[in-house]
Amino acid sequence: MGRRSWLLMVVFLSLAFCLPMSHGLQTYQRQLLLQLKKHLEYPSFLDILESNNGDICNLSPTSHLSISCQDNVVTELRIMGDKLAKVSDFSGFAIPGQTLSETFSIDSFVTTLTRLTSLRVLSLVSLGIWGPLPDKIHRLYSLELLDLRSNFFFGSVPPQLSRLVKLNTLVLDGNYFNGTLPDWLDSLSNLETLCLKDNQFTGQFPSSICRITKLTDIVMSHNQLTGNLPDLSSLTSLLVLDLRENQLESDLPAMPKSLVTLLLSNNSISGKIPDQFGQLSELQHLDLSSNQLNGTPPSSLFSLPNISYLNLASNKMSGSFPEHLHCGSKLGFVDISSNKFSGGLPSCLDSVSDSKREVKFGGNCLSLESENQHKGPYCKEANVEEKKPRSIAVGVLAAGIAGTIIVLGLLAFGMIFFCRRYRTKRTFEQNIISKVVQDNTPVPTGVSSEVLANARFISQTAKLGTQGAPACRVFALEELKDATDNFDTSTFLGEGSSGKVYKGRLENGTYVAIRSLAMLKKHSIQNLKVRLDLVSRLQHPHLVGLLGHCIDGSGQDDFSINKVFLIYEYVPNGNYRAHLSETSPEKALKWSDRLAILIGVAKAVHFLHSGVIPGAFNNKLKTNNILLDEHGIPKLSDYGMSIITGDSEKREAKREAPKSCHRINLEDDVYNFGFILLESLVGPIVTGKGEAFLLNEMASFGSQDGRRKIVDPTVLTTCSQESLSILVSITSKCISPEPSTRPSFEDVLWNLQYAAQVQAMADADQRSDSTSQ
Structure with a gap:
């Protein structure tokens, strides 16, 4: 190092020690936050940064801004805007929300952000941020929580994100990320919560996720994931798995016994429900509706000790239920409608027998005197599937029928839009019996x-809605x-x-x-x-x-x-x-x-x-x-x-x-x-x-x-x-x-x-x- 460099360093250190350290840090960090405000095009809710005599570490939190410090260093930054990325029109579609202007630079914004090197928590929600997430985000090496929900990020998730090894929560919901899910996710060995829902991810569910043993929540619903699901039983801490509204087409894999919530509706999952599902003793909420599942569900599924919500609607399941089927004491909602179940309805699934339980069973072949049960050829076909003998002749016949179904399926593929519409309409027209759920125990409306x-x-909605409020x-x-x-x-x-x-x-x-x-x-x-x-x-x-x-x-x-x-x-x-x-x-x-x-x-x-x-x-x-x-x-x-x-x-x-x-x-x-x-x-x-x-x-x-x-x-x-x-x-x-x-x-x-x-x-x-x- 030359003499000039030494002199510059001495001058710099002298100036630094002449100022109170805390004041210097506060001023520098405040300037960075004001720069972020400029990048975000001066939202009024960030005007508070210029109050409190510049003391950013003691600002009162609002619904839009929360800052936490340790030793006068900013360690948590949460900014909540009002520019929703996708505004639902309540009919199954989403319309684009509002972005920052064309002059916004995602690269400059993240460059400024990474100068807050001690950040452990970063939450930037509904701010209208757009562009591909820059690799340099990895410079925030202390991050434990990264929440970028409801913005307009697009492109792939940057590989350098794998260097944030302290990360335990990653939330990228409600953006426009695309491409396949990264195969390096297991580099984040401390990850507990992974939320990637409502994006445009394609490809298979990465098997590398199965090596992140600390995971408690995996939420990837409303994407375009395809292919098979791997064996997930190694995720022994997993509580929530939400893969709804994708294009998964595998059989159901083994699941960890810790699961509390399992949501796989609106995919193309086929095969039978494994007997292992009847051993998930912690399971409370199971939704397998709108898939291609067949066979008869395990009886033990209905008697799980903690099960409260069970939805098997709109599949191809058939067979009859045991006459003395036992239902768990916490089971409050069951939907087995739009399948091909036959025989009688067990007493524990009869709303008259148990007024605490709401049961939907329309669109089956049950032996009930009810308008919402199928008759005729539809049910004969279901009966054949249930009772067909295992002979070679019948096997050949079944193969012929299967071949015919495949041909018809190919012909129907081009009309899938109309088929979906018909299926939805049919479900509605079955006029499913419903009721107001009542509790057998007296419940006064007066609140002491x-x-x-x-x-x-x-409500999980209430829980999430009150965090930070x-x-x-x-x-x-x-x-x-x-x-x-x-x-x-x-x-x-x-x-x-x-x-x-x-x-x-x-x-x-x-x-x-x-x-x-x-x-x-x-x-x-x-x-x-x-x-x-x-x-x-x-x-x-x-x-x-x-x-x-x-x-x-x-x-x-x-x-x-x-x-x-x-x-x-x-x-x-x-x-x-x-x-x-x-x-x-x-x-x-x-x-x-x-x-x-x-x-x-x-x-x-x-x-x-x-x-x-x-x-x-x-x-x-x-x-x-x-x-x-x-x-x-x-x-x-x-x-x-x-x-x-x-x-x-x-x-x-x-x-x-x-x-x-x-x-x-x-x-x-x-x-x-x-x-x-x-x-x-x-x-x-x-x-x-x-x-x-x-x-x-x-x-x-x-x-x-x-x-x-x-x-x-x-x-x-x-x-x-x-x-x-x-x-x-x-x-x-x-x-x-x-x-x-x-x-x-x-x-x-x-x-x-x-x-x-x-x-x-x-x-x-x-x-x-x-x-x-």
Whole structure:
């Protein structure tokens, strides 16, 4: 090293030690983060980087930004944007989201990022980042978690990623990565979670994965993987395997005994279900639907000690079940529909015998007096497959039949689109028997403070949705007055059964909706806070988020509560009813748009009913309470009010049978949702029309002329008759005067999704016809 270099080093070290080390580090890292903000084209949620006197290590985390430090060095960086890579239209398709501009440079962005060399956690989600992931990402050699979900990365996964040997979590979901899966994944020997779903990966499932013995989660659904699955029994820590919606065509391999969730639906997996599956004692959720499986499933599959969900629908399985088939005590849902099962239905699969268990069995050859069982040649063929003798003559005949099937299969290959459509339609037309799942034990809808304090969230969606989310914030009344100019009339948005609503702007510039709620029933402040905290944790993409609350008490005692203010996220684009009222054809919601909104709301209600314990019922479902954001995405408001106000407890006190009350609560939401469906068909219902009048008008849907008179013209001009018929049918069931005949919300959601799929196919056919002309 020359004299000049030595002098430069001495000067540099002298300057460095003249400055406080921590201040120098903070300034340097802050400049890097501001540079990242520039690369990301200055999103407003990163303005917080310029506050707090430049102390980035002590910034309060938000839903968009979280920074953690150790010894004044940034070790965790989480940035969550709002530029979704793929926005579902709820009909099985995804439309592209919003990217950063053409001037964005992925290479410059990652170069800046890699200067934060001590990062252990890096999460960059929904930021609109696009381009191939550069090799230089390996310079972040300390990374333990890398999460790049919902961006626009494309190309192959860079080989240099294999040098991140400390990595235990790799999440690349919702991008456009393509090519085959890398064969070097076993270099990541510490990997526990591997999530690559919703990309465009092709080729086979790499056998190298079987050597990563620490893996607990493998999620690769919604790709284009083909070929065989290897023996996975060596993955002794594996809990979740999700390979849905691929093109896998192997037999089922051996699985590790640790598995809790196994999802392989919508592939081309063939052969029989191995007996080994009946020994997976930890298994809770098994979905093998929509494959090519044959034979009879192992009886032990139904009696696994922890199994709660078992879906074998839409396969080619046949044979009969043992008369005394035993079902596990936790088994709550079974779907064996659209197969070729014959014989009787065992008592443990009979909904009448066990009201806690929902069973779907339509489209088989069971000896039941039911319209949804096949008869004739279809069942004779199934019977032959089950009982054929093992003789050479019959073997030759079987070979001939198989050859014929192959030829027919080749002829049918060119019409696969229509075959899929027929299969879906057939499943729907089987009119599968369903019911509202009831519990034999009394379950009061009134929620005690003890239950609320120990509420257990069982939904994985809820679990993931609350990670990193700030807790329900307590606002001061003065903050709310400042945000609304002392609740000035200019900020008033409206009034409903749950109080007045105002639009406010917080000190940081965030717009919120503030609901003023008068408490008619006395609660202790502590009990009320527990209730509010529970509702704030009900997080779902189609629920208006509760951000915080303010309890206005007189201060005399713990029960002196005058008002409660609920602070929600502000949803700017009005309510669904107003959009149904549009008289301009250009602004009126098309049928496919209405279906998308209905599906979103149905998903939210289904989550409220079954995604959490205790469930939230009586959710004030009406078109006014469905809000639309700037992208037209629906969000349900006014949910969970019965939990906050304690009204459910009041109703419960008037009833002798808690079990009956629980069922009525479920059906109240189904009934009210039926009127939302009705308004989606006919337009806003005029106030004052009685329910009896509306129910009478449903009779008009029975004929084409009647529909033309009552159905909204925008619906008639933008819907397919098949899609419309599905909605008319499910609507009439929801608003049935007899509660016991109303469907479950799961069935409502299924029918809505099927209607959307049918409509999407009709729209695609129409576009194809117009293009060919």
